[in-house]
Amino acid sequence: MVSPMNAPQQTPRPAQTGSAQTSSAQTGLVQTGLAEPARAGFGAPAPAASPVPEPRMTARNVNLWYGQKQALFEVSLDIPKHQVTALIGPSGCGKSTFLRCLNRMNDTIEGVRMEGDIRLDGRDIYDRSIDVVELRQAVGMVFQKPNPFPKSIYDNIAYGPRIHGLAQDKAELDEIVENSLKGAGLWTEVQDRLDTPGNSLSGGQQQRLCIARAIAVSPEVILMDEPCSALDPIATAHIEELIDALRANFTIAIVTHNMQQAARVSQKTAFFHLGKLIEHDDTEQIFTNPRQSMTQDYITGRFG
Amino acid sequence: MTDLAQPLPAAGFQIRPRRLSPEASRARTRSRYAAEQRFKLVGLLAVLTSLGLLALLLSTVVLQGYSAFVQTQIRLPVALNAAELDPDGRRDPAALAKADYAAVLNDALYRLFPEVTERRAKRALRGLLSTGAAIQLRQAVLAEPGLIGTTAELWLLASDDIDQLFKGFVDRSSAQADRRVTDAELGWVATLEQTGRIETTFNKWLFTNGDSREPELAGVWGAIVGSFYMMLVTLCLAVPLGVGAALYLEEFAPKNNRWVDLIEVNINNLAAVPSIVFGLLGLAIYLQLFGLPRSAPLVGGLTLALMTLPIIVVATRAALRAVPPSIRQAALGIGASKIQMVTDHVLPLAMPGILTGTIIGMAHALGETAPLLMIGMVAFIMNVPAGPLDPATVLPVQIYLWADSPERAFTERTAAAIMILLGFLLLMNLFAVILRQRLQTKW
Ligand SMILES: Nc1ncnc2c1ncn2[C@@H]1O[C@H](COP(=O)(O)OP(=O)(O)O)[C@@H](O)[C@H]1O
Numbered sequence: 001m002v003s004p005m006n007a008p009q010q011t012p013r014p015a016q017t018g019s020a021q022t023s024s025a026q027t028g029l030v031q032t033g034l035a036e037p038a039r040a041g042f043g044a045p046a047p048a049a050s051p052v053p054e055p056r057m058t059a060r061n062v063n064l065w066y067g068q069k070q071a072l073f074e075v076s077l078d079i080p081k082h083q084v085t086a087l088i089g090p091s092g093c094g095k096s097t098f099l100r101c102l103n104r105m106n107d108t109i110e111g112v113r114m115e116g117d118i119r120l121d122g123r124d125i126y127d128r129s130i131d132v133v134e135l136r137q138a139v140g141m142v143f144q145k146p147n148p149f150p151k152s153i154y155d156n157i158a159y160g161p162r163i164h165g166l167a168q169d170k171a172e173l174d175e176i177v178e179n180s181l182k183g184a185g186l187w188t189e190v191q192d193r194l195d196t197p198g199n200s201l202s203g204g205q206q207q208r209l210c211i212a213r214a215i216a217v218s219p220e221v222i223l224m225d226e227p228c229s230a231l232d233p234i235a236t237a238h239i240e241e242l243i244d245a246l247r248a249n250f251t252i253a254i255v256t257h258n259m260q261q262a263a264r265v266s267q268k269t270a271f272f273h274l275g276k277l278i279e280h281d282d283t284e285q286i287f288t289n290p291r292q293s294m295t296q297d298y299i300t301g302r303f304g
Numbered sequence: 305m306t307d308l309a310q311p312l313p314a315a316g317f318q319i320r321p322r323r324l325s326p327e328a329s330r331a332r333t334r335s336r337y338a339a340e341q342r343f344k345l346v347g348l349l350a351v352l353t354s355l356g357l358l359a360l361l362l363s364t365v366v367l368q369g370y371s372a373f374v375q376t377q378i379r380l381p382v383a384l385n386a387a388e389l390d391p392d393g394r395r396d397p398a399a400l401a402k403a404d405y406a407a408v409l410n411d412a413l414y415r416l417f418p419e420v421t422e423r424r425a426k427r428a429l430r431g432l433l434s435t436g437a438a439i440q441l442r443q444a445v446l447a448e449p450g451l452i453g454t455t456a457e458l459w460l461l462a463s464d465d466i467d468q469l470f471k472g473f474v475d476r477s478s479a480q481a482d483r484r485v486t487d488a489e490l491g492w493v494a495t496l497e498q499t500g501r502i503e504t505t506f507n508k509w510l511f512t513n514g515d516s517r518e519p520e521l522a523g524v525w526g527a528i529v530g531s532f533y534m535m536l537v538t539l540c541l542a543v544p545l546g547v548g549a550a551l552y553l554e555e556f557a558p559k560n561n562r563w564v565d566l567i568e569v570n571i572n573n574l575a576a577v578p579s580i581v582f583g584l585l586g587l588a589i590y591l592q593l594f595g596l597p598r599s600a601p602l603v604g605g606l607t608l609a610l611m612t613l614p615i616i617v618v619a620t621r622a623a624l625r626a627v628p629p630s631i632r633q634a635a636l637g638i639g640a641s642k643i644q645m646v647t648d649h650v651l652p653l654a655m656p657g658i659l660t661g662t663i664i665g666m667a668h669a670l671g672e673t674a675p676l677l678m679i680g681m682v683a684f685i686m687n688v689p690a691g692p693l694d695p696a697t698v699l700p701v702q703i704y705l706w707a708d709s710p711e712r713a714f715t716e717r718t719a720a721a722i723m724i725l726l727g728f729l730l731l732m733n734l735f736a737v738i739l740r741q742r743l744q745t746k747w
Pocket residue numbers: 066071089090091092093094095096097098109
């Protein structure tokens with residue numbers, strides 16, 4: 001694999017078939033030889049990666065304005081199931097904005113207007129019949145800066161399941177908390193201090209707590225907006241491993257500034273520039289043989 | 305390379321380094337330090353000045369008022385003649401209550417000073433005791449009917465002039481016409497003092513009585529109870545309305561809406577409206593329009609609620625705004641509804657600020673006088689109110705009323721009432737500080 005990555009990489013990654021679209025297997029359930037990652041225990045184990053990605057989310061011709069200023073131009077992108085899609089591009093190019101379209105977090109910003117069509121499993125998420133509360137349960141989000149609630153570790157995780165009524169009793173809630181923390185690779189570190197405040201953890205642990213909080217409500221998709229930008233390299237490596245493991249159960253879209261990170265954790269990469277989606281393809285393709293010269297310039301660090 | 309690359313500075317361009325000479329650099333450092341020192345000094349001076357002024361104010365009040373916390377009493381041998389107090393001998397409380405205790409006391413005084421025979425002198429002698437002494441005697445007899453038929457030694461309230469004399473606030477060397485006590489009274493008090501029959505004791509009446517025309521009988525309890533009912537009404541009205549309004553404006557109201565902007569401007573201005581205007585408003589609305597009773601804590605509370613409302617709204621909005629947006633995003637991000645976000649996360653985090661604002665607003669209301677004057681709360685009211693609809697007075701108005709009275713004994717009571725009011729304000733602020741720390745150090 002020829003890519004600009006040079007950082008240490010512990011996570012085994014499945015070999016990606018170059019052109020996924022030409023594969024004949026429509027089922028998309030081809031098990032790769034990937035070692036089974038630690039799993040949170042949500043539902044049936046899903047394939048770690050499929051050569052024929054079936055889109056979990058689709059965005060078509062998305063335009064978005066902040067007041068008068070247009071931030072996204074005709075963006076069309078698929079987020080394939082059980083894969084990690086990385087959104088890259090220079091800052092201010094609309095990566096976060098696009099990510100927020102996927103769980104309608106932009107609704108909370110005053111003066112935002114959006115056009116276009118975004119679907120989750122074929123359902124239009126901007127349809128009037130969709131409850132944004134349910135949408136955000138299905139499409140969770142992890143933010144740039146770790147933002148645990150100023151509550152105990154337990155309550156941080158339990159809050160989501162509580163408000164969505166996912167647990168019948170305390171035992172079930174305990175189980176969700178344990179599984180979520182296990183899924184986020186945090187259980188062994190915090191199991192004997194679940195009642196200590198979430199913000200007493202280190203930055204990397206806090207971010208994993210936020211990931212555990214996101215997976216506790218059993219989402220389909222997890223959106224991550226530069227989840228490692230506030231973390232040190234070791235914590236970053238931890239999260240990257242975790243992302244790779246989470247892919248088995250969830251579909252992930254991640255914004256990152258870090259080319260190596262995109263290359264390490266993602267299967268698909270989308271390159272944004274000035275609000276436009278310049279190119280998107282298999283990560284390997286983007287990093288080895290991009291079609292656009294602009295993409296080439298960006299990933300080789302000539303601007304950004 | 306595409307046009308996207310940043311243009312580099314032209315080759316050959318150089319930034320010439322500029323350095324200060326060592327002397328100039330030292331001089332700059334010195335002047336910087338000097339400026340810092342000057343600034344510190346000025347700040348320290350400002351702090352010391354304000355502390356000094358505060359100390360002056362407090363010491364004046366304390367010096368004037370400390371003597372009101374004790375009260376002069378006279379010990380009299382009172383002959384409780386059964387035939388006089390209880391003619392039918394059945395010790396019936398109703399009958400006992402009706403007896404003429406003032407006459408009994410007068411007799412006791414005449415017997416103590418047998419040399420006083422002239423009518424006018426006798427009247428002056430009767431004036432040694434407060435009019436409240438007869439009530440004290442009746443209470444003593446009713447509490448212990450066994451005293452009847454004996455001669456009891458009883459401590460009884462002295463009149464305010466004697467009280468002031470005994471506390472040393474009368475200049476004995478001045479001419480008789482210039483002071484409120486006569487030479488004869490001076491002599492009687494001297495006799496009482498020699499025989500150990502006059503003493504000061506803790507002034508419990510100050511804390512248990514309502515207002516009175518007689519300074520020695522006047523207390524702040526009526527005003528405290530009145531203030532309590534009034535604050536209760538204010539609290540029940542201003543806090544839910546203020547916090548609710550702030551929550552709506554901050555969390556739910558559409559931003560950049562002309563109507564919302566108008567409301568915001570008005571609320572901010574309302575916080576700066578002179579309090580007497582709220583009094584006029586209360587007079588026009590509550591008394592004239594709704595016909596509520598004058599001088600009632602209910603009306604006072606309603607009026608002060610109007611005044612406190614903007615303070616609470618402004619403080620609550622500031623507290624809500626201080627909650628980090630990341631917490632709101634976190635809540636919304638896992639699918640909390642807006643209400644859940646507010647009640648589960650934003651409100652608890654804003655609570656210390658809201659409580660502080662509320663307590664400051666309430667403290668403000670507790671010390672307010674002007675609007676209450678407008679709604680007729682300046683009446684002289686002796687009874688302790690039993691509910692928010694009874695006519696009542698409140699602490700600051702009580703202070704205002706006493707400050708208006710000419711007697712020296714009321715002057716010291718004014719200062720004492722100020723101390724009590726300040727005590728309550730201090731308690732409220734302390735409560736605010738403790739609450740804030742309690743709620744904040746939790747995490
Ligand atoms: N809340 C907002 N209000 C107005 N403009 C915004 C807002 N958020 C982002 N923008 C603008 O939208 C553009 C894209 O921003 P963003 O999506 O945050 O970029 P990225 O995440 O790629 O760095 C930027 O030009 C930014 O200034």
